[in-house]
Amino acid sequence: MLVTTSCSGIRENGVESRALPRNPTRSVRIGSVTIGGGNPIAVQSMTATHTQDIAATVGQIRDLVAAGADVIRVAVDSKKDAEALAEISKQVEANLAVDLQENYRMAELVAPYVSKIRYNPGHLYHHEREKPWQEKVRYLADIAGQSDCAMRVGVNCGSVDPDKKERYDAHDSISPMLESALEHCAFLDSLGFTRFAVSLKDSDPRNVIEVNKRFAAERPDVPLHLGVTEAGMPPDGIIKTRIAFEQLISRGIGDTIRVSLTVPNSRKSEEIAAGRKILDDIAAGRVRSVVDYGLQSLNIISCPSCSRVENEAFIDLAAAVKEMTAYAKDYAITIAVMGCRVNGPGETDDADLGLWCGPNHVNLKRGPEEVGAYTYDTILPKLKAELDALIAAKS
Numbered sequence: 001m002l003v004t005t006s007c008s009g010i011r012e013n014g015v016e017s018r019a020l021p022r023n024p025t026r027s028v029r030i031g032s033v034t035i036g037g038g039n040p041i042a043v044q045s046m047t048a049t050h051t052q053d054i055a056a057t058v059g060q061i062r063d064l065v066a067a068g069a070d071v072i073r074v075a076v077d078s079k080k081d082a083e084a085l086a087e088i089s090k091q092v093e094a095n096l097a098v099d100l101q102e103n104y105r106m107a108e109l110v111a112p113y114v115s116k117i118r119y120n121p122g123h124l125y126h127h128e129r130e131k132p133w134q135e136k137v138r139y140l141a142d143i144a145g146q147s148d149c150a151m152r153v154g155v156n157c158g159s160v161d162p163d164k165k166e167r168y169d170a171h172d173s174i175s176p177m178l179e180s181a182l183e184h185c186a187f188l189d190s191l192g193f194t195r196f197a198v199s200l201k202d203s204d205p206r207n208v209i210e211v212n213k214r215f216a217a218e219r220p221d222v223p224l225h226l227g228v229t230e231a232g233m234p235p236d237g238i239i240k241t242r243i244a245f246e247q248l249i250s251r252g253i254g255d256t257i258r259v260s261l262t263v264p265n266s267r268k269s270e271e272i273a274a275g276r277k278i279l280d281d282i283a284a285g286r287v288r289s290v291v292d293y294g295l296q297s298l299n300i301i302s303c304p305s306c307s308r309v310e311n312e313a314f315i316d317l318a319a320a321v322k323e324m325t326a327y328a329k330d331y332a333i334t335i336a337v338m339g340c341r342v343n344g345p346g347e348t349d350d351a352d353l354g355l356w357c358g359p360n361h362v363n364l365k366r367g368p369e370e371v372g373a374y375t376y377d378t379i380l381p382k383l384k385a386e387l388d389a390l391i392a393a394k395s
């Protein structure tokens with residue numbers, strides 16, 4: 001069953017999950033879905049069929065809708081694509097979006113058929129070079145307003161506004177992206193057009209975390225669309241994306257997400273399933289990186305498990321840790337329980353207490369320091385002793 005998280009932190013299947021803090025972003029409606037403003041995080045995908053192959057594209061949109069997609073982007077690169085989009089929009093019940101590539105004037109051809117248009121500030125320089133970007137954005141905002149469309153200002157690490165790049169050190173890829181996004185937000189605001197979201201995408205999840213954190217600190221009111229570009233094939237593409245989303249969503253950052261995966265057309269709906277699973281796991285504390293949820297109470301995180309788990313006893317251990325440590329619920333302490341020796345040793349460094357599981361032993365850590373390795377039967381009292389010592393130190 002697909003599970004979505006609500007702002008109250010209660011999952012729809014009735015299992016209690018932590019209350020994720022959310023940034024106080026504006027509400028932005030995209031067709032029948034509203035992002036920001038405390039709404040559930042929307043999950044998006046994009047068609048990978050040839051848009052002019054109307055039957056294939058309609059089929060893929062229907063697959064994505066059936067998988068639970070809230071918004072579906074369609075590639076439109078030419079007038080023929082735009083004509084196909086007009087027909088596709090008649091055949092599907094979906095919140096459609098399009099990317100405007102370099103020819104921003106395509107907006108007037110596509111806007112009547114979609115709920116959102118995305119433009120990339122770095123692409124506005126290619127056509128009509130003599131025209132200031134502000135005039136082009138004003139035109140886009142007018143078109144969006146007339147067609148009841150939301151907009152996304154989509155900044156991408158590979159196509160940043162050249163003026164911005166020149167102003168920063170070549171090693172600093174984040175500041176030009178950030179400056180470009182902030183400038184466009186300020187300009188759209190000045191036009192009175194506030195129905196927009198922003199995305200800041202990079203292929204390195206660490207950059208995605210950094211740039212989105214910095215943007216959210218400056219503009220906590222603007223909804224963010226999160227994604228890692230060129231993430232690749234599953235499972236690696238999902239893992240990269242998950243790392244970025246765990247660190248951002250746990251901090252209240254992110255109103256809509258896309259997991260970009262390199263998969264055959266018949267498997268495109270895996271992007272939606274992966275996105276929903278990541279959101280569900282973050283809300284339940286099943287995370288692969290140590291996540292600070294900003295709680296002033298006990299924070300127990302355990303990895304979602306995967307094929308690397310070497311002893312199934314890990315699953316029971318994670319549940320037993322939760323039960324045994326309930327008495328410490330009022331202390332701001334993070335305990336991480338990780339399922340394998342591949343990621344466990346590194347990923348537990350940032351927790352106050354960490355357990356990572358090998359085939360026969362569980363390794364106990366106090367921050368980055370190793371305490372010892374114990375059998376699955378004897379680990380809990382050892383953990384309790386460490387937890388008691390931490391509580392005593394805090395009292």
Ligand code: SF4
Nearest residue numbers: 303305306339340343
């Ligand atoms: S910590 Fe290991 S077992 Fe757990 S999800 Fe990560 S790789 Fe898989």
